[in-house]
Amino acid sequence: MNGDLWLILIAVMGIGVLLYLVMVSKLQAFVALLISSVLIGLASGMDLNKIVETVESGMGGTLGFIAVVVGLGAMFGEVLKVSGGAERLALTMVNKFGENKAQWALGITGFIVSIPVFLDVALVILIPIVYSLAKKSKKPILFYGIPLLAGLAVTHAFVPPTPGPITVAKMLGVDLGWVILFGVIAGIPAMILAGPIFGTFISKKVHIEMPDIAKYSVN
Numbered sequence: 001m002n003g004d005l006w007l008i009l010i011a012v013m014g015i016g017v018l019l020y021l022v023m024v025s026k027l028q029a030f031v032a033l034l035i036s037s038v039l040i041g042l043a044s045g046m047d048l049n050k051i052v053e054t055v056e057s058g059m060g061g062t063l064g065f066i067a068v069v070v071g072l073g074a075m076f077g078e079v080l081k082v083s084g085g086a087e088r089l090a091l092t093m094v095n096k097f098g099e100n101k102a103q104w105a106l107g108i109t110g111f112i113v114s115i116p117v118f119l120d121v122a123l124v125i126l127i128p129i130v131y132s133l134a135k136k137s138k139k140p141i142l143f144y145g146i147p148l149l150a151g152l153a154v155t156h157a158f159v160p161p162t163p164g165p166i167t168v169a170k171m172l173g174v175d176l177g178w179v180i181l182f183g184v185i186a187g188i189p190a191m192i193l194a195g196p197i198f199g200t201f202i203s204k205k206v207h208i209e210m211p212d213i214a215k216y217s218v219n
Contacts, residue, residue: 005042011029014040089113090129102133103147107195110151111187125148134210141208146199147191154191158183 014036021032034055041051069177089112093105106129113122159185160166160176169179 003061012039013043026081069180090126094133099133099137102137103144103196103199106130106133106144107147107151107191110148110153110195111191112151112153113158114152114155114162116161119152120163124154126152133212140203140206141198142206143203146202147195150195150199151191153196154187155183156188158187 097105
C-alpha cells in the first residue's frame with residue numbers, strides 16, 4: 001500500500017478509536033486523546049520514545065501558545081458575567097429589534113457574547129431570556145433557543161479566544177488576526193442559517209414543553 005495512503009488510513013482509524021473511547025467507553029477525553037495518539041504513532045512505525053517526545057513537544061507547544069490568550073479571554077468573560085453585561089446586551093438587542101425579530105437579536109447576541117464567555121456559561125446566563133420571550137409571545141422555546149445556541153456555538157467554534165480555533169491557528173501556523181477575520185466571515189452566514197432560519201423551521205416541527213422551573217421563575 002502507498003505510504004501516504006497508509007498514513008491517511010491510520011489517521012482515520014485513530015479518529016475512530018478516539019470517538020469510540022469517548023462516546024462508547026465514556027473514557028475521559030484527555031486520556032482518550034493520549035491513547036489514540038500513542039496508537040497512531042505505533043501504527044505508523046514510530047519508536048515509542050519518539051512518540052513520547054512528539055506528544056510532549058506538540059502538546060507543550062500548543063498549550064504554551066493558547067494559555068495566555070484563553071486565560072485573558074476567560075478573565076474578561078468573567079467580568080462580563082459578574083457585571084451583568086451579557087444580560088444587558090441581550091435585553092438591549094431584543095428591545096432594538098422588537099419581539100417579532102427577537103430571534104435575530106438572540107442570534108447576534110450569542111455571536112457576540114460567546115467571544116469572551118465560554119459557551120456553557122453564556123447559555124446558563126442567557127437562557128432565562130429565552131424562557132421569558134417564549135412565555136410572553138406563546139411561541140415555542142426552540143423558536144428563540146435555536147438562534148441563541150447557534151450564535152453561541154458558531155463563535156465558540158470559529159472565533160478566538162476559545163481553545164478550538166486557537167489550537168487550529170497554532171497547528172497551521174496562522175496569525176490569530178486572520179483566524180478572527182475569517183471566523184467572523186464564515187460564522188455570520190452559519191449563524192443565520194442555523195439560527196433564525198432553521199429555528200423558525202424546526203420550531204414548527206418539534207414542540208418542547210417549557211421546563212417546570214422556568215414556568216414558575218420567569219416573569
